[in-house]
Amino acid sequence: MLSEGLNYYKKLDAMGIRNNKERVNIQPTNWSSFTTDTGKIRLFIKCNQRGKFADLKNMYMMAKYTNGDGAATVFQGSLGTQGIVKKIRYATDSDTVFSELDNQNVLSGMKIEENVDSTWLDNKKKIFGTGSSSVAGTSIAAGSNVTLALPFLNSGLTESTYFPLGGRENIVMELSLESALTCFVGTAGLLANEVTVSEINCYYDVYKLENDEYNKLLEQFDNTLRISHTDWAHTSDIIPNTDTSRVINLGFAYEKVKKLYVCLRTEGFVTGTALASLQSRNKAKMSKITVLHNGSVVGSRAVNVTTSTSESAEVYAELLKCHGGLWNLHSTHLTDKYSSEEPDADSDDNTGKFFFVACFENGFENSESISGLDVRQGSFQLQIEKAASNANQRVDVFVEYHSEYVLDMNESGGVWVVNK
Numbered sequence: 023m024l025s026e027g028l029n030y031y032k033k034l035d036a037m038g039i040r041n042n043k044e045r046v047n048i049q050p051t052n053w054s055s056f057t058t059d060t061g062k063i064r065l066f067i068k069c070n071q072r073g074k075f076a077d078l079k080n081m082y083m084m085a086k087y088t089n090g091d092g093a094a095t096v097f098q099g100s101l102g103t104q105g106i107v108k109k110i111r112y113a114t115d116s117d118t119v120f121s122e123l124d125n126q127n128v129l130s131g132m133k134i135e136e137n138v139d140s141t142w143l144d145n146k147k148k149i150f151g152t153g154s155s156s157v158a159g160t161s162i163a164a165g166s167n168v169t170l171a172l173p174f175l176n177s178g179l180t181e182s183t184y185f186p187l188g189g190r191e192n193i194v195m196e197l198s199l200e201s202a203l204t205c206f207v208g209t210a211g212l213l214a215n216e217v218t219v220s221e222i223n224c225y226y227d228v229y230k231l232e233n234d235e236y237n238k239l240l241e242q243f244d245n246t247l248r249i250s251h252t253d254w255a256h257t258s259d260i261i262p263n264t265d266t267s268r269v270i271n272l273g274f275a276y277e278k279v280k281k282l283y284v285c286l287r288t289e290g291f292v293t294g295t296a297l298a299s300l301q302s303r304n305k306a307k308m309s310k311i312t313v314l315h316n317g318s319v320v321g322s323r324a325v326n327v328t329t330s331t332s333e334s335a336e337v338y339a340e341l342l343k344c345h346g347g348l349w350n351l352h353s354t355h356l357t358d359k360y361s362s363e364e365p366d367a368d369s370d371d372n373t374g375k376f377f378f379v380a381c382f383e384n385g386f387e388n389s390e391s392i393s394g395l396d397v398r399q400g401s402f403q404l405q406i407e408k409a410a411s412n413a414n415q416r417v418d419v420f421v422e423y424h425s426e427y428v429l430d431m432n433e434s435g436g437v438w439v440v441n442k
Contacts, residue, residue: 030243034075034184037239039229046076048224056222058106058202059214065224066115067193070436073236074228075184081226083172089162090216093209095202097159098298099143099370102151103172104130105205105300106219109198112179114191118438120427121177121253127200129254129420130175131301132283132377135356156298156359156373157207162217169221178251178425186247187228188236189429190436203293204300212295245431250392252280253425253442260289261306261406261415269314270404270417276442278394278424281344282313284404285377289414291367302367304374307409311337313380316400320382337378344381364412392424 050056052064065083067076087106089095098105105127112120123129134143140154147153151160151170162168174180179193201214231239240247259270285303292299313320326336359365362374382395404419428439 030239030247031184033239033242034229034231037231037235039075039184039231042230044228044230046226046228050222054222055218055220056199057215058199058205058217058219061199061219063195063197063199063219063222065195065197067187067195067226069187069189069192071187071228073231073233074187075231076187077183077227077229078174078180078185079183081174081180081224083174083222083224084169085172085219085223086167086169086221087162088167088218088220089164090218091202091208091212092164093211094161094163095212095217096157096161096207097151097153098131098205098207098300099153099155099157099159100135100301101127101131101205102143102146102153102159103170104134104150104175106172106200106217107197108200108204109196110174110177111194111196111198112177113194113196114189114438115194116191116437118191118440120179120193120438120440121425123176123254123420124256125258125418125420126176126254126256127205127300128285128287128418129256129283132285132303133175135375136379155370156301157368157370176254178249178253178427181251182249184229185249186429188431188436189438191438201293203295207298208295210295214293240431247429247431249427251425251427252422255421255423257419259417259419261286261408261411261417263411263414266408266410268406268408268417270406270419272397272402272404272419272421274402274421274423275398276394276421276423277396277398278392279397279402279421280381280383280394280424281422282380282382282404283377283420283422284311284379285418286415287418288364288367288412289416292416294367297367298373299367301373301375302365303376304362304364304415305376306364306411306415308406309409310405310407311378312405312407314401314403314405315395315397320380320395337376340379340381344379394424 109124111122143152153159202217291302356375359375365374366372383393426441
């Protein structure tokens with residue numbers, strides 16, 4: 023059951039808090055210019071502000087991207103600026119970690135592709151650097167620059183529209199930058215650190231309650247405010263090209279795992295200068311995917327992956343079930359690229375889109391309850407059966423799990439606690 027404290031969101035809406043809003047702008051605290059591959063951007067959200075709540079769901083970062091290579095460099099179409107950040111970490115300044123996710127740009131590619139169509143990607147080209155072609159988002163000419171927005175995804179912190187700023191500790195956001203070889207499509211001369219990110223400004227809105235209103239809110243919820251959302255975790259493996267079966271020990275230990283995303287990318291493509299490295303997902307001659315918990319199949323049976331060049335209908339049907347149901351009319355742009363076996367990834371037609379989704383929710387979730395698979399005890403594994411493939415495959419596995427952030431203004435005196 024969800025805590026009653028979650029209802030403070032509804033309470034704030036009822037109080038019309040959005041009528042009292044200010045726009046906040048923050049810049050990195052550790053430097054003014056960062057390079058791909060080694061750069062780590064640190065941003066501080068100031069707290070200890072009584073009665074204030076931040077809309078972190080609609081937070082975004084504006085930045086100038088400068089190409090130091092001797093030829094044009096292009097953002098990958100399905101990701102745009104989302105590809106530039108490899109790892110995200112959100113914590114308090116005393117290091118209470120809200121969420122931490124490596125390879126978040128790989129997950130973003132799958133999430134974007136299951137949610138939007140090619141028209142949306144083209145329309146947002148001037149904002150996010152995206153494009154309907156996998157290998158042709160916004161282009162940066164040699165020695166030139168572009169200024170684009172970066173929205174923040176894949177964290178319960180950035181799903182929050184009313185994040186309380188009354189805690190004693192500040193919030194630290196760390197964004198580790200990806201190699202230019204992986205997040206851009208360039209020429210053979212492109213180097214890992216040849217794109218610079220500078221003139222960074224991060225914007226979010228803050229809503230304010232008067233003191234008497236804030237006191238009444240805290241009193242109603244026993245001086246404890248809780249945020250319930252989902253966070254993500256990642257693990258990876260390499261499958262040698264000669265292997266025909268692989269069992270991956272996932273190593274996650276969460277009370278409620280809601281979904282699992284899996285994708286394979288040809289290992290040699292991950293740092294390919296002229297390739298859509300983050301998006302070159304493929305089936306790699308897979309025939310079956312099975313999720314196991316304590317040795318038993320989760321979901322009653324394995325999911326078959328067709329080995330023909332036709333679309334993997336069963337895997338796609340499972341994806342739809344996890345994304346609103348079989349008859350969900352939400353647009354995607356997976357199309358026939360979803361069935362790519364082992365593409366070259368050097369052109370739009372040869373960039374694969376295949377990925378697998380397993381859903382562990384029971385279908386009975388509501389505002390009072392949360393479902394999911396409890397993997398705190400025992401083994402949690404992914405089994406892949408396949409034929410020998412043309413090259414070694416990198417496997418990225420992401421789990422979406424329920425988390426709760428608790429700001430207790432009683433005994434802890436405004437220090438955050440994170441439950442996973």
